[in-house]
Amino acid sequence: MTSRTLYSLCGSDSTRPFSPHCWKTVLSLAHKGLDFEERPLAFTAIPGVENGFSKTVPILRDGDQLVKDSFDIALYLEDAYPDAPSLFNGEGGKSLARFVESWSQTTLHPAIAKFAIVDIHDTLDEPDRIYFRNSRTKLFGRTIEEVTANRDAEIAAFPAKLEPIRRMLGFQPFIGGDSPLFADYIVFGALQWVRVISGVDLFAQNDPVRDWFERCLDLHGARGRSVTAA
């Protein structure tokens, strides 16, 4: 039995973890070749584990270590398992991964919310639905139905937001170069979130970004395919 536990996020179906940040950590652990038990939690169950260590997931327990936040977990794994394949390939890769994270958080995540937030709500059990609706109404200053009022237009506008990845793929098959790094998992996490929650097609026709996403789904024993598309 492993002493490593990843607390992640799910709705009413615990076999369908969906958090983008937790998917980053799932692939980070797989990248390092580390086994772990994944424990998907409801939103409202998070404060009840590990003595309320964190309000958000992912939370990683690794023996007597507790780490939260997907980026901090990746940094932790890089330090703790230096002989396993690197998640950053050097200090420059670490610093620039923070830019990739910031791009994903400010460009992809807000765009995804505008078409997927009601889908997320609908996958939750009742206590989480109340928590989610209240916290997101406060965050966005309007109801989740209002956030997704232009759903079709937001979906149609999404492929253009992937243009930086699309151009980069003209030079190399992964953000990490010839093979993936944590930076790939950052962007993968956002798109996998949509795949599990909404199943909306986010790519253009003959899109090299689709090919990159499929390559990411195939990584580490096709871990990303362990949950089917919605």
Add this chain to the structure above:
Amino acid sequence: MTSRTLYSLCGSDSTRPFSPHCWKTVLSLAHKGLDFEERPLAFTAIPGVENGFSKTVPILRDGDQLVKDSFDIALYLEDAYPDAPSLFNGEGGKSLARFVESWSQTTLHPAIAKFAIVDIHDTLDEPDRIYFRNSRTKLFGRTIEEVTANRDAEIAAFPAKLEPIRRMLGFQPFIGGDSPLFADYIVFGALQWVRVISGVDLFAQNDPVRDWFERCLDLHGARGRSVTAA
């Protein structure tokens, strides 16, 4: 006398080189502590140097080596001068810099064209004006005046495009981390282009991105300030 020559780009005033890509190379050379003679050229003069080696600048002559393209020049400098400060801090930094370049090229550059392209035209001498107007009309499928038809709105929309940098600066002072790397010079080049050509203010009020840009202007003996704002 140095055997290193950087061919860059200018309009009628050769003391005001403006190409974003050439500014990336100016700071790359300064970062490596290498002296060089900068030779700013008109657009139409580029095919006349180094036996038509390249249709675009930057072109670097380093002794008997000729290299073109700002990214390829940075890679060349990293290999040729491994004992000087690194431009990438490792292989991961190289790969992720390609993403930063792709983001800048697909997000910042097209936005800048929509307010600065007539300003660029107006700085050029007559033969270059004809070349520039024709090539850009072909590229955009409309006149340069039509491209900048919503100039004020494009300028107003620009600060939001810097949001990934803004969020990242909450974690670290440079894209490269504690100190700048080539990735910083990529984004600096785009903003310095605007500074030299248009002098338009691209930042929000109390914008940490402005502070980062000012830090970049101060680097390497304030090389970026050697040309004043338009």
